[in-house]
Amino acid sequence: MSQLKLPTLDDIDVSGKKVLLRVDFNSPVGDNEELLDDSRIRAHVPTIKELLERGAAVVVVSHQGRPGESDFITLEPHAAKLSALLGQSVQFVEDVMGPEARRRIKNLKPGEVLLLDNVRFLAEENINAPPEVQEKTYLVRRLAKLFDYYVNDAFATAHRSQPSIVGFPMVLPSVMGRLMQKEVEALSKIFNPKVSPKVFVLGGGKVPDSLSIIENIVENKVADRILTTGLLSELFLVAKGIDLGESNMKFLEKKGILSLVPKARKLLLSGAPIDVPLDFVTVDEEGNVKVEPAYNVTGLIRDIGPATIRSYSELIKEAKVVVMRGPAGVMEDPRFRKGTKELVRAALESGAFTIFGGGHLTAVIEELGMKDRVGHISTGGGALLAFLSGKELPALKALEISARKFGLIKG
Numbered sequence: 001m002s003q004l005k006l007p008t009l010d011d012i013d014v015s016g017k018k019v020l021l022r023v024d025f026n027s028p029v030g031d032n033e034e035l036l037d038d039s040r041i042r043a044h045v046p047t048i049k050e051l052l053e054r055g056a057a058v059v060v061v062s063h064q065g066r067p068g069e070s071d072f073i074t075l076e077p078h079a080a081k082l083s084a085l086l087g088q089s090v091q092f093v094e095d096v097m098g099p100e101a102r103r104r105i106k107n108l109k110p111g112e113v114l115l116l117d118n119v120r121f122l123a124e125e126n127i128n129a130p131p132e133v134q135e136k137t138y139l140v141r142r143l144a145k146l147f148d149y150y151v152n153d154a155f156a157t158a159h160r161s162q163p164s165i166v167g168f169p170m171v172l173p174s175v176m177g178r179l180m181q182k183e184v185e186a187l188s189k190i191f192n193p194k195v196s197p198k199v200f201v202l203g204g205g206k207v208p209d210s211l212s213i214i215e216n217i218v219e220n221k222v223a224d225r226i227l228t229t230g231l232l233s234e235l236f237l238v239a240k241g242i243d244l245g246e247s248n249m250k251f252l253e254k255k256g257i258l259s260l261v262p263k264a265r266k267l268l269l270s271g272a273p274i275d276v277p278l279d280f281v282t283v284d285e286e287g288n289v290k291v292e293p294a295y296n297v298t299g300l301i302r303d304i305g306p307a308t309i310r311s312y313s314e315l316i317k318e319a320k321v322v323v324m325r326g327p328a329g330v331m332e333d334p335r336f337r338k339g340t341k342e343l344v345r346a347a348l349e350s351g352a353f354t355i356f357g358g359g360h361l362t363a364v365i366e367e368l369g370m371k372d373r374v375g376h377i378s379t380g381g382g383a384l385l386a387f388l389s390g391k392e393l394p395a396l397k398a399l400e401i402s403a404r405k406f407g408l409i410k411g
């Protein structure tokens with residue numbers, strides 16, 4: 001990321017001003033269009049409350065789902081949820097940039113909040129293009145003139161170059177909201193060379209994404225230790241030439257993971273500090289669960305084993321920063337949740353600054369009742385993966401361009 005300190009809410013006077021606030025309210029949705037989890041909405045409450053308390057009229061814009069998918073719904077339930085969380089009525093308009101939306105925006109008073117409908121109902125929001133293209137969209141041209149400031153709080157959408165993310169900052173003075181600021185500050189610790197040792201614990205099912213992260217942190221010498229778990233660890237064991245038995249090899253092949261073996265081998269040969277599990281919890285064809293050493297696995301791998309939990313926990317204890325992403329096993333089944341739980345516990349008890357990503361780990365932290373000990377839980381899915389892989393996030397780039405353009409530069 002660039003060295004420029006991006007402007008925040010501290011750098012603007014919003015009293016009596018109209019603010020367009022981009023959030024990421026994208027939430028899991030049930031069969032009756034009900035929201036199954038409100039954590040993404042909750043995460044934006046401090047920003048919205050602060051803007052209201054400081055006397056702004058706040059218009060909130062978000063996406064929900066993607067066109068064609070079952071979670072692509074109106075934001076009406078989000079407005080109800082936000083009202084409950086804020087303890088104040090949130091106005092909602094079934095429109096984004098049409099005459100009714102514009103009328104409601106114009107009439108909004110300081111201290112009031114209006115939620116626009118799903119911004120991806122607009123075709124142009126679903127196209128990724130550079131900021132100079134997005135500033136010319138109808139969305140930006142129609143709405144920008146109604147606002148004094150644009151605030152981006154949607155870290156989880158920061159990897160998208162869409163009009164509501166990169167278009168408005170080109171034409172309005174723009175700053176980060178409190179959630180965006182918190183994410184950027186916490187995640188920047190990962191790339192701060194003064195804080196070490198740094199231990200990465202990477203697992204889960206998104207193996208190509210995890211491999212991109214490893215390539216980036218190895219290339220930039222960010223990690224002192226990379227402890228692999230989950231399917232990712234199986235890839236590295238195969239790359240080391242270990243035979244994981246027929247059922248696991250078939251599974252890896254079906255998932256397209258074996259094609260990544262040359263990349264994994266290259267990383268190992270480069271001397272990267274990558275650790276693999278010593279043992280696994282497996283299940284055989286009869287359904288028997290057992291612990292097997294990594295070099296002699298016969299059953300289907302479902303979790304890391306007790307020796308791995310012990311040795312990884314010791315390494316985690318030494319860290320000053322622990323970054324954890326993806327579960328260590330198939331934790332949807334309680335029989336295979338122990339590895340993930342114990343590594344999360346070790347990280348939270350280590351005294352290190354801990355950074356967690358992904359829904360699975362968040363669920364485990366809740367289950368352990370240790371949320372108060374967490375350094376940071378990122379709200380980002382794809383955005384976090386992109387950030388850790390060293391990719392430039394279009395949302396931050398756009399805020400930087402805007403800061404220069406409107407004289408809100410900090411450093």
Ligand SMILES: Nc1ncnc2c1ncn2[C@@H]1O[C@H](COP(=O)(O)OP(=O)(O)OP(=O)(O)O)[C@@H](O)[C@H]1O
Binds near residue numbers: 301
């Ligand atoms: N050894 C393994 N074999 C098969 N699947 C595994 C293994 N280890 C972990 N998984 C699977 O990985 C999946 C989670 O990986 P993912 O990388 O998507 O995590 P996440 O980012 O926390 O998920 P989310 O997208 O919900 O936030 C789980 O469904 C889990 O069952």
Ligand SMILES: O=C(O)[C@H](O)COP(=O)(O)O
Binds near residue numbers: 026065380
């Ligand atoms: O859930 C997410 O990762 C964000 O809301 C971004 O959604 P997208 O991948 O559909 O752009």
